[in-house]
Amino acid sequence: MEKLTNKEEEVMHALWKLERAFVKEVVASLPEGNHYNTISTIVRNLADKGYVGYQAFGKTHQYFPVVSLQAYRKEFMETTSQKFFGNSYKNMVSFFAKEEKISADELREILAIIEKT
Numbered sequence: 761m762e763k764l765t766n767k768e769e770e771v772m773h774a775l776w777k778l779e780r781a782f783v784k785e786v787v788a789s790l791p792e793g794n795h796y797n798t799i800s801t802i803v804r805n806l807a808d809k810g811y812v813g814y815q816a817f818g819k820t821h822q823y824f825p826v827v828s829l830q831a832y833r834k835e836f837m838e839t840t841s842q843k844f845f846g847n848s849y850k851n852m853v854s855f856f857a858k859e860e861k862i863s864a865d866e867l868r869e870i871l872a873i874i875e876k877t
Contacts, residue, residue: 761827761835762809771802772811772825772832780824 764772774789775781781789783800790799803823806812811832814821845851853870856862 761832763836763839764806764809764811764832768802768806768811771799771806772827773829775803775806775812775823775825776829780822782820782822786823 770790771786774786778785778789783796783803786803787794787796787799803812807814807823811825811827812823813826814823841847841849841852845855853862853867857867
């Protein structure tokens, strides 16, 4: 699975939320300042990369995600773990703890989830 640019991820988040949408609906769901032609190009690129499918209605297309948010998230986290934490989730979690991005209560919740599985 190819890593997406920040802008492609932003468009994918819009499509995951909308589920099916025309480009104008994607543009409307994004922060102001996004131009129709730019978003249209990004959506077509996402289709070329296999992230998005579409249904044609004459000259216009309705787009929908082919790759789920869960699948993308899993791939992103695995790649991040490999690149930055030596493929160790322990190192990743301890990084967030040291940076105070995760609380002791949240760590206890994670432990409870692990112990249940």
